[in-house]
Amino acid sequence: MSKYKKLSHVIYYHVYHIVWTPKYRFRILDGKIREFVDESIRSLCEWKRIEILEMNIQIDHVHLVLSI
Numbered sequence: 001m002s003k004y005k006k007l008s009h010v011i012y013y014h015v016y017h018i019v020w021t022p023k024y025r026f027r028i029l030d031g032k033i034r035e036f037v038d039e040s041i042r043s044l045c046e047w048k049r050i051e052i053l054e055m056n057i058q059i060d061h062v063h064l065v066l067s068i
Contacts, residue, residue: 018064
């Protein structure tokens with residue numbers, strides 16, 4: 001039961017698959033932009049205490065699997 005989160009009154013497991021794409025699916029997510037997106041997503045998830053299970057940044061979209 002390690003993947004389950006526990007509070008005093010509930011046990012839960014919430015996993016979300018999020019796909020994000022730039023407008024018109026432009027191929028802009030490479031180089032420094034890719035690094036910036038990676039750092040931004042990681043810092044936001046750390047700030048909100050969201051666990052990143054998987055993250056894959058392609059040149060035209062981002063896949064995220066998050067446990068909230």
